[in-house]
Amino acid sequence: MVKIKRLLDLLSGVVALLCMAPILAYLDRPLLPVALLAIPVGYWCDRREHYPLPTWLATLVALCGMAFYALQITRAEVAIPVVHAMVILLIVRLLTPKAGRDYLQIFVLALFVLAGSSLIHLEIGFIVYLVLLVFGVTLGLVLLTVHVTDQKLAMSRPDLIKLIKVGLIIPSVSLLLMMVFFVVLPRTRHPLWNFLNPSSKGTVGLAETVQPGSFAQISGIKSLAFRAEGPELAPEDRYWRALVLNQSKEGHWVRNDPPKEGGVHIEGPAPVIFMIYPEPRSDRYLMTLDRPTMVTGLRHEQTVDQMFVARSAIDHRFRFEVRSSPGATLRVNGMVDQTFYLQTPDKISSRMRQLAVGIREKGEDVSLRIEALGDFFRNQGLSYALDDLPSGPDPIDSFLFAKKRGYCEFFASAYITLARLAGIPSRLVGGYYGGDYNPMGGYYLVSEDTAHVWVEVLAGDNSWQRIDPSQWAINASSTLGARGRDQLNALWQLIDTLNYHWVQAVVVFDLQQQMSLFSKAGDRLRNLRSVRAPEGWWKIGVGLLVGAVLVVSVFLVRRKSKEARLLDAFRARLRKRYGHGVLLPGSGLAEIGEQLDSEECRQFARIYYGAVFRDRVLTSQELAQLKELLKRI
Amino acid sequence: MSNDPRLPVLNVIEILADQYLKGKVKAIKLAMMSLLSGGHILLEDIPGLGKTTLALALSNALGLSFGRIQCTSDLLPSDITGLSIYDRNENQFSFIEGPVFNNLLLADEINRAMPKTQSALLEAMEERRVTIEGKTYRLPDPFMVIATQNPVEQVGTYPLPESQLDRFLITTGIGYPPGEMEKKIIQTGSIREGIRDIKPLITREELLRARQAIREEVQLSDKITEYIYRLVAATREHPMLLAGISTRGAISLADTARSHAFLAGRDYVIPEDVKFLYLPVCAHRLILRPENEALDRKEILLSLLDENPVPLV
Numbered sequence: 001m002v003k004i005k006r007l008l009d010l011l012s013g014v015v016a017l018l019c020m021a022p023i024l025a026y027l028d029r030p031l032l033p034v035a036l037l038a039i040p041v042g043y044w045c046d047r048r049e050h051y052p053l054p055t056w057l058a059t060l061v062a063l064c065g066m067a068f069y070a071l072q073i074t075r076a077e078v079a080i081p082v083v084h085a086m087v088i089l090l091i092v093r094l095l096t097p098k099a100g101r102d103y104l105q106i107f108v109l110a111l112f113v114l115a116g117s118s119l120i121h122l123e124i125g126f127i128v129y130l131v132l133l134v135f136g137v138t139l140g141l142v143l144l145t146v147h148v149t150d151q152k153l154a155m156s157r158p159d160l161i162k163l164i165k166v167g168l169i170i171p172s173v174s175l176l177l178m179m180v181f182f183v184v185l186p187r188t189r190h191p192l193w194n195f196l197n198p199s200s201k202g203t204v205g206l207a208e209t210v211q212p213g214s215f216a217q218i219s220g221i222k223s224l225a226f227r228a229e230g231p232e233l234a235p236e237d238r239y240w241r242a243l244v245l246n247q248s249k250e251g252h253w254v255r256n257d258p259p260k261e262g263g264v265h266i267e268g269p270a271p272v273i274f275m276i277y278p279e280p281r282s283d284r285y286l287m288t289l290d291r292p293t294m295v296t297g298l299r300h301e302q303t304v305d306q307m308f309v310a311r312s313a314i315d316h317r318f319r320f321e322v323r324s325s326p327g328a329t330l331r332v333n334g335m336v337d338q339t340f341y342l343q344t345p346d347k348i349s350s351r352m353r354q355l356a357v358g359i360r361e362k363g364e365d366v367s368l369r370i371e372a373l374g375d376f377f378r379n380q381g382l383s384y385a386l387d388d389l390p391s392g393p394d395p396i397d398s399f400l401f402a403k404k405r406g407y408c409e410f411f412a413s414a415y416i417t418l419a420r421l422a423g424i425p426s427r428l429v430g431g432y433y434g435g436d437y438n439p440m441g442g443y444y445l446v447s448e449d450t451a452h453v454w455v456e457v458l459a460g461d462n463s464w465q466r467i468d469p470s471q472w473a474i475n476a477s478s479t480l481g482a483r484g485r486d487q488l489n490a491l492w493q494l495i496d497t498l499n500y501h502w503v504q505a506v507v508v509f510d511l512q513q514q515m516s517l518f519s520k521a522g523d524r525l526r527n528l529r530s531v532r533a534p535e536g537w538w539k540i541g542v543g544l545l546v547g548a549v550l551v552v553s554v555f556l557v558r559r560k561s562k563e564a565r566l567l568d569a570f571r572a573r574l575r576k577r578y579g580h581g582v583l584l585p586g587s588g589l590a591e592i593g594e595q596l597d598s599e600e601c602r603q604f605a606r607i608y609y610g611a612v613f614r615d616r617v618l619t620s621q622e623l624a625q626l627k628e629l630l631k632r633i
Numbered sequence: 634m635s636n637d638p639r640l641p642v643l644n645v646i647e648i649l650a651d652q653y654l655k656g657k658v659k660a661i662k663l664a665m666m667s668l669l670s671g672g673h674i675l676l677e678d679i680p681g682l683g684k685t686t687l688a689l690a691l692s693n694a695l696g697l698s699f700g701r702i703q704c705t706s707d708l709l710p711s712d713i714t715g716l717s718i719y720d721r722n723e724n725q726f727s728f729i730e731g732p733v734f735n736n737l738l739l740a741d742e743i744n745r746a747m748p749k750t751q752s753a754l755l756e757a758m759e760e761r762r763v764t765i766e767g768k769t770y771r772l773p774d775p776f777m778v779i780a781t782q783n784p785v786e787q788v789g790t791y792p793l794p795e796s797q798l799d800r801f802l803i804t805t806g807i808g809y810p811p812g813e814m815e816k817k818i819i820q821t822g823s824i825r826e827g828i829r830d831i832k833p834l835i836t837r838e839e840l841l842r843a844r845q846a847i848r849e850e851v852q853l854s855d856k857i858t859e860y861i862y863r864l865v866a867a868t869r870e871h872p873m874l875l876a877g878i879s880t881r882g883a884i885s886l887a888d889t890a891r892s893h894a895f896l897a898g899r900d901y902v903i904p905e906d907v908k909f910l911y912l913p914v915c916a917h918r919l920i921l922r923p924e925n926e927a928l929d930r931k932e933i934l935l936s937l938l939d940e941n942p943v944p945l946v
Contacts, residue, residue, distance in 0.1 A: 567946060586940075586941065586943055588904045588908065588943040590905045591908070610901065612856065612946070613901045614854065615854045
């Protein structure tokens with residue numbers, strides 16, 4: 001008979017060892033031996049039902065430990081103190097008397113500690129610990145359900161084995177299912193649980209028309225537009241291009257198909273590669289880092305004005321790769337249809353017309369006019385704002401000369417209107433500016449409220465130059481691109497990193513990437529072999545785990561008594577000597593001796609029975625005799 | 634007198650089996666075990682196989698007082714226990730002991746006696762005393778009943794009820810002797826005459842000493858106890874049986890197993906002892922379900938022996 005409590009005690013020790021193994025290297029030196037000792041000592045205490053630590057003292061120790069580590073939590077370092085505090089709680093739980101609730105606490109703490117270890121240090125071994133821990137905890141929970149009915153319950157070995165088998169089915173099946181989901185789910189265009197959510201409608205932020213003055217106030221939506229994985233960029237390069245608007249129509253700037261041009265030629269520094277993970281949206285424009293040269297990873301069309309449009313709707317999660325040269329010049333080969341880019345709105349105030357005439361008079365050279373227009377914006381004292389916006393019949397005029405406040409659409413519309421009046425071919429480019437770089441994940445997080453509009457002008461050398469009039473706002477440095485920066489605290493960054501990894505690893509699953517991960521892991525293992533001296537403490541963790549497995553397996557082997565092993569040898573010997581048919585199941589040794597008429601068998605039975613049925617163990621002398629007899633059979 | 638309490642008992646068995654009751658070793662052994670364990674034995678076989686001869690031989694060889702009842706349907710309880718008779722000289726009733734006041738009582742064809750008489754005998758077997766007219770008389774020690782019955786005969790018999798069968802420690806058949814031996818028996822004729830000449834081979838003291846040795850020296854380990862319990866419990870759950878083996882049956886199995894171990898020269902019981910006695914001790918105690926009455930009880934027990942492996946570790 002096996003006591004359920006004994007098993008639970010053993011299991012809680014194993015679970016504690018499993019959760020602490022990956023973080024042994026990071027535990028404080030005074031805590032490390034305590035943590036390691038707590039497991040065997042706790043088990044010993046459970047067996048003796050004698051606990052050296054009185055409950056009040058244990059509670060006090062736990063509180064002190066938690067307070068000590070709570071004080072060490074800083075913005076930069078959260079994980080290690082929290083994990084330490086949880087380890088202390090775990091140690092206290094191991095060393096105090098345990099009832100059903102306490103086992104649950106141990107299991108929960110173990111899961112938390114293992115989860116916490118992944119924040120400190122993440123390796124492929126984590127999966128092993130996790131799987132083992134899942135098995136241990138599930139088994140523990142099953143045993144607990146039995147344990148709560150009767151604290152002193154003991155079960156016969158076959159019953160217990162049945163129970164354990166049932167208990168192990170749960171984690172095995174769920175792990176198998178997880179494998180299936182991990183393989184099947186990412187390969188479906190629509191995730192399996194998509195039926196839970198209606199199909200995404202997309203979010204508003206990037207507008208397909210630019211119409212300043214239609215609202216008195218706008219509020220940015222702090223919802224995610226896309227993530228872009230790649231290197232960190234200089235502030236002046238963080239222009240995410242999506243859409244080009246080129247025609248004015250009833251006070252709006254809209255997109256018409258541009259006239260055909262000769263090819264474009266991009267000259268500039270070495271390209272950078274970004275992997276873009278857009279959120280589902282209603283339009284089909286692909287965001288690219290400005291001066292994009294190539295998009296790969298999905299079916300798309302490229303327009304003459306460097307726009308990339310997906311062939312199908314972006315209604316599910318996917319990713320694509322963009323090759324861009326930020327800061328490169330975009331030169332058009334051949335002639336550009338200047339009249340197309342010089343079309344102006346119908347209603348233009350006289351003040352603006354006069355201003356345009358003044359600029360046009362600066363000279364024939366387009367660059368001089370651009371210079372002059374820039375000077376005008378810089379000197380006008382315009383400020384960037386999202387509220388108290390200009391409105392009325394001619395909001396652009398009001399923006400430039402009366403209210404002098406507005407957001408990027410005002411700046412860009414005003415600029416393009418003046419530029420076109422002044423004879424500078426120009427177009428509006430819609431997209432996003434900035435984004436929050438998450439150094440943990442190595443990607444930009446671009447939200448809808450960073451949607452932005454800027455202008456491209458065709459300079460004299462037939463190259464499109466990017467001009468962002470919003471940068472000339474007097475408060476540009478404090479507003480533009482600085483939005484939302486304060487919200488990016490560590491926790492939020494962490495949550496987003498997890499979400500990002502989920503999207504990256506599961507939703508847009510890429511078999512090639514997984515294979516490269518495996519091959520990398522293989523390389524690491526090969527390197528491991530060539531390492532001579534143990535370097536890292538993590539190896540101690542692995543060593544301990546291997547040791548535990550060894551101890552358990554030796555225990556399992558030794559659990560068979562020497563009598564049982566002797567009998568196994570006896571049966572094997574008889575089978576070899578007399579063939580398989582001789583051993584009837586359930587027959588006694590003396591019977592076998594009579595049946596085979598073998599004096600050795602009779603002697604074996606006599607000696608063996610003489611010990612076993614006198615309720616004593618075999619003496620070493622008897623053991624030697626029996627072994628000798630075995631040889632003679 | 635030798636120091637080994639086993640020797641005189643073995644001697645009896647050997648001489649009886651070798652010289653007088655050829656080919657009846659098993660029956661003799663069982664009868665001896667029954668005597669050593671303080672129980673009674675029911676010999677169940679067709680007439681003419683030597684049931685009575687065995688009983689007679691045993692009583693002679695054991696040197697114990699011997700009584701015999703030939704059961705018939707008009708046998709009265711007082712014919713067994715004895716009765717008080719008015720003594721004219723003494724002017725009072727004096728008790729005349731019946732055949733039950735002997736160490737060894739042979740109740741021949743017990744199923745021919747009417748139930749009232751059967752029950753008086755069986756009560757005496759269990760209580761080891763008789764109460765007549767308000768006075769209780771103790772029966773001698775050792776006291777063993779050797780009952781015989783013919784299982785085939787049906788007319789004019791009163792089959793023993795199950796509760797009374799339970800009082801017999803062992804039920805066994807005799808069986809036909811082996812062919813060669815039977816030929817010899819045919820040649821030499823009945824041995825009834827020779828049996829009368831058997832000299833007592835064992836004293837009462839030696840018998841009591843052997844009993845004491847079995848009680849005190851033969852060890853019944855926990856594993857064997859567990860094995861006996863398993864075997865007994867299995868009969869209680871068997872679908873073909875209405876009632877399994879009682880606790881008395883289990884005790885009897887343990888007691889006879891001790892005797893068997895003693896006769897084999899061991900001071901501990903082994904599973905084979907239990908296996909050997911499982912059928913003789915248990916078969917007659919089983920009550921079959923009405924729909925299964927045609928079944929052989931021994932076959933059921935044999936199947937249970939197969940299902941419950943011998944404890945070895």
